[in-house]
Amino acid sequence: xxxxxxxxxxxxxxxxxxxxxxxxxxxxxxxxxxxxxxxxxxxxxxxxxxxxxxxxxxxxxxxxxxxxxxxxxxxxxxxxxxxxxxxxxxxxxxxxxxxxxxxxxxxxxxxxxxxxxxxxxxxxxxxxxxxxxxxxxxxxxxxxxxxxxxxxxxxxxxxxxxxxxxxxxxxxxxxxxxxxxxxxxxxxxxxxxxxxxxxxxxxxxxxxxxxxxxxxxxxxxxxxxxxxxxxxxxxxxxxxxxxxxxxxxxxxxxxxxxxxxxxxxxxxxxxxxxxxxxxxxxxxxxxxxxxxxxxxxxxxxxxxxxxxxxxxxxxxxxxxxxxxxxxxxxxxxxxxxxxxxxxxxxxxxxxxxxxxxxxxxxxxxxxxxxxxxxxxxxxxxxxxxxxxxxxxxxxxxxxxxxxxxxxxxxxxxxxxxxxxxxxxxxxxxxxxxxxxxxxxxxxx
Numbered sequence: 001x002x003x004x005x006x007x008x009x010x011x012x013x014x015x016x017x018x019x020x021x022x023x024x025x026x027x028x029x030x031x032x033x034x035x036x037x038x039x040x041x042x043x044x045x046x047x048x049x050x051x052x053x054x055x056x057x058x059x060x061x062x063x064x065x066x067x068x069x070x071x072x073x074x075x076x077x078x079x080x081x082x083x084x085x086x087x088x089x090x091x092x093x094x095x096x097x098x099x100x101x102x103x104x105x106x107x108x109x110x111x112x113x114x115x116x117x118x119x120x121x122x123x124x125x126x127x128x129x130x131x132x133x134x135x136x137x138x139x140x141x142x143x144x145x146x147x148x149x150x151x152x153x154x155x156x157x158x159x160x161x162x163x164x165x166x167x168x169x170x171x172x173x174x175x176x177x178x179x180x181x182x183x184x185x186x187x188x189x190x191x192x193x194x195x196x197x198x199x200x201x202x203x204x205x206x207x208x209x210x211x212x213x214x215x216x217x218x219x220x221x222x223x224x225x226x227x228x229x230x231x232x233x234x235x236x237x238x239x240x241x242x243x244x245x246x247x248x249x250x251x252x253x254x255x256x257x258x259x260x261x262x263x264x265x266x267x268x269x270x271x272x273x274x275x276x277x278x279x280x281x282x283x284x285x286x287x288x289x290x291x292x293x294x295x296x297x298x299x300x301x302x303x304x305x306x307x308x309x310x311x312x313x314x315x316x317x318x319x320x321x322x323x324x325x326x327x328x329x330x331x332x333x334x335x336x337x338x339x340x341x342x343x344x345x346x347x348x349x350x351x352x353x354x355x356x357x358x359x360x361x362x363x364x365x366x367x368x369x370x371x372x373x374x375x376x377x378x379x380x381x382x383x384x385x386x387x388x389x390x391x392x393x394x395x396x397x398x399x400x401x402x403x404x405x406x407x408x409x410x411x412x413x414x415x416x417x418x419x420x421x422x423x424x425x426x427x428x429x430x431x432x433x434x435x436x437x438x439x440x441x442x443x444x
Contacts, residue, residue: 002147003216004136005195005202009039009129014160014189016128017091017121021049021158022168024084024180024225026151028247030055030077035138035146036085037155039126047126048138049087050146051076059087059102061118061125070102071114079233079248080265082153082225084169084178090162091122103165105178127159127191135195135212151247153224154180155196159189180225221247221405222424223438229424230266230276230386230403230437246400246409253283253390253397260390263296264403266437267383268348273367274441275434276386276401277426278342279408283397287389288336289314289321290346290353292379296387311379312387315342315355322377330355331362331372341408341427344386345434351376359417359428367431386437402426404436 025036031053039047046062055077060069076083086103093099096117102109125131135155137144156168167186172179188194193210195202200218204210223229231248243252244262251262268274268290280286291312314321320330334357336342343356345367352373354365365372376384390397400408404424407413417429421444424436435441 002137002144003214003218004134004144004147005212005214006132006134006139007210007212009127009131009133009191011190012129013127013191016123016159018089018160018162019124019127019158020086020088020156020161020163020167021126022084022086022154022156022163022165022184024082024153025148026079026082026223026228026247027051027076028079028150028231028244030079033146034148034150035134035136036148036152037126037133037135037157038138039124039128039131039133040139041125041128041131045123045125046140047124047131049085050138056113057085057102057104059100061089061100061122063119063122068116068118069114070100070109070112070116072102072109073111073113074104074109080228080231082151082228084165084180084225086163086165086168088162088164089118089124091118091120091124094120101162101164106165106169106171108164126157127189129191149247151221151223153196154182154194156184156186156194157192158186159191161187161189182226217410219407219410221407223247223405227423227438227440229405230264232262232401233265246407249401249403249405249407250409251388251390251399251401253392253399255392255394255396257391257393261387262390263291263385263387264401264437266442267293267385268346268437269383269442270381271348272442272444273345273347273349273431273434274437275343275345275426275430276403276437277408277428278336278344278388279400279402280336280338280340280342281398281400281409282338282395283390283392283399284394285391286336286397286399287314287316287321288342288344288355289387290344290376290384291387292382292384294379294382296385311377313353313374313377314387314389320355320374327374330374331365333357333360334362334365343428345431346384346386347373347434348384351380356428368433404438404441
């Protein structure tokens with residue numbers, strides 16, 4: 001069932017020529033049209049911000065059948081980053097280019113494939129009374145189109161004021177990155193609203209009570225603009241996994257007896273200690289472990305040989321492998337099978353990896369005390385990714401990672417384990433000294 005929010009605007013706007021839209025989004029599919037926010041009126045006047053199927057960003061206003069768009073030259077295909085988008089309008093301006101301004105991560109966009117500004121004094125059918133507003137889909141003529149399947153946070157729509165991006169974010173003085181202002185000082189106007197600020201709240205969190213109705217199911221995730229969590233990638237391989245779902249946390253292996261691989265989108269640097277969980281839901285074969293960054297450029301880490309650049313270490317059944325060479329049983333009782341949850345811990349300070357099952361590391365294995373585990377085989381100055389290689393000949397394989405989001409697919413963890421770092425939510429206890437693979441985790 002498609003998930004989106006909607007409401008009908010039924011009061012007079014503070015100024016329907018002026019408005020500002022600010023939102024943080026994490027895009028998880030490419031090559032597909034996806035609408036972030038839209039407004040529509042019965043006389044075919046409309047408003048829409050969307051990713052097109054060529055992955056360009058398009059901000060469009062329309063009046064009675066005439067459409068005016070700012071379409072970027074820039075292509076948005078990064079599935080491992082939150083993007084801050086601001087669109088600011090004041091159609092009362094005499095100079096056309098002053099009537100609509102787009103900001104991406106705090107910087108005004110000036111390079112457009114299409115640069116067609118709205119006419120002077122035309123209404124913006126997002127805050128205008130009689131508009132039907134939708135978040136996460138486009139509403140037109142009684143139907144919804146272009147579902148957004150990624151993550152979205154801190155959606156502010158301001159009625160009557162044209163703000164620039166600095167009202168909603170700032171540049172970090174240490175990292176130089178654009179960071180969120182979680183409590184902007186803004187005047188909302190009559191039809192302004194704030195939603196998705198705290199978790200999955202779709203009631204208006206401004207003072208206006210311009211509440212939305214939910215269609216479908218919203219899933220709360222720890223992944224947010226303040227702490228970007230790892231997802232899955234396979235874009236470097238010529239033979240990638242069959243597909244990804246659940247905002248790139250679930251890998252699907254086709255039922256075609258072909259090995260395929262996927263890697264964590266964030267890699268562990270040469271220092272620090274990191275933890276993740278993996279639920280094997282269905283499928284016939286699974287290899288799970290870690291690969292050095294050069295390895296991700298190959299077809300899949302299961303079939304690599306010593307002649308390739310890169311290193312990898314893995315578990316397959318009850319045995320652990322150094323590259324493609326079996327080293328025998330890893331630890332009695334540690335064998336991930338369908339329906340169970342595996343654990344992986346990588347210690348880059350000591351360059352070791354541990355595997356566990358359903359909350360137990362097995363025998364005397366203990367990442368917290370650097371007991372047991374296996375040494376990473378090489379490339380120790382490289383970044384390393386958590387990785388899987390999958391194969392299925394008995395229906396589609398489903399492999400669900402929890403990098404700290406607190407879910408396996410759409411199923412919330414059942415009993416949160418202890419986690420001294422406080423970063424992320426996991427099913428089992430995170431070993432002392434270890435943390436989630438996220439931007440905050442990298443800075444622990």
